Amino acid sequence: MIFREGNYKGNTWSIYNEDCRKVLSETVCKNSVDCIITSPPYFQKRNYSKKGTNIGNKANYTIKKFTKLDATKNEIGNCKKIEDYYLELEAVFNGCYRVLRNDKFMFININKLRMDKKTIDISGKVIEFAEKAGFVHRDTIIWIKENPVPLAPNASQYYLWDGWEYILLFAKGSPKLDISKFIKNSRNYKCPNCGVTNKITKNGRPNYFSSYIGFYGNNMGYKKKNHQAVFPASLPKYAFSISTVKGDTILDPFAGSGTTLIEGLNENRNVIGCEYDKNTFNKLTERIDNNYQISLFDKKH
Secondary structure (H helix, E strand, O other): OEEEEEEEOOEEEEEEEOOHHHHHHHHOOOOOEEEEEEOOOOOOOOOOOOOOOOOHHHOOOOOOOOOOOOOOOOOOOOOOOHHHHHHHHHHHHHHHHHHEEEEEEEEEEEOOEEEOOEEEOOHHHHHHHHHHHOOEEEEEEEEEEOOOOOOOHHHHOOOOOOOEEEEEEEEEOOOOOOHHHOOOOOOOOEOOOOOOEOHHHHHOOOOEEEEOOOOOOOOOOOOOOOOOOOOOOHHHHHHHHHHOOOOOEEEEOOOOOOHHHHHHHHOOOEEEEEOOOHHHHHHHHHHHHHHHOOOOEEEEO
């Protein structure tokens, strides 16, 4: 097993180039993580070893059609039956439950599936298997994407733009949310007729937030991304604000481009990540080292 580790301003990080199911069941210590924030791979929709092609809402949605030969061997989501995909996620949730401390939270960003001219809402199954692992489904947060990717012409005949996703909030034990530090990512919408600002958004703690989708640099700059499914920095920040404190340890079993890990370091958290694809792993650790001047240590188990 190959992993790299380092430190940044007193906080530690570790990234494993290994199947997260193995890392969660054998490597990370039991009851050692304070929060889990991740987005599992899609089912038969992404080749995560290839470079992404979207550029903001001016996207050229030309991701190569998924085939078994394109995917990394044993990659989660690279299976023929959706039932097998659920079993793969169940193994991940079992490992997450093992490493998460009691009275802590897990945030799972999951989207709907669009296949064969129909939409499959898999959130219910994700909840079912997470609960089977021992978690309690505490709430469902809706992430509203202010710049959704336009549909390809052949798909626009059957679907609307995909403008929102789920963030499923799970609890181990009976943790409490720290709403005093709630980050208001949502806009304060003002009614054009009466002039009244949406007071729920302004003063409350809604189970939704809005942001631009995940592209590097300025949100309005639309820089080309180098991963097939990047979520915005505001997503982990939202989770941090209500569930963790400085010095806590954050885990992302599907680190990808490293948004959760990097924002965790920015917020003075320790971070642990898993990235199965070797190329993505190398780019991620290089990105962290170049931008945060962190000393890298290559190790093998």
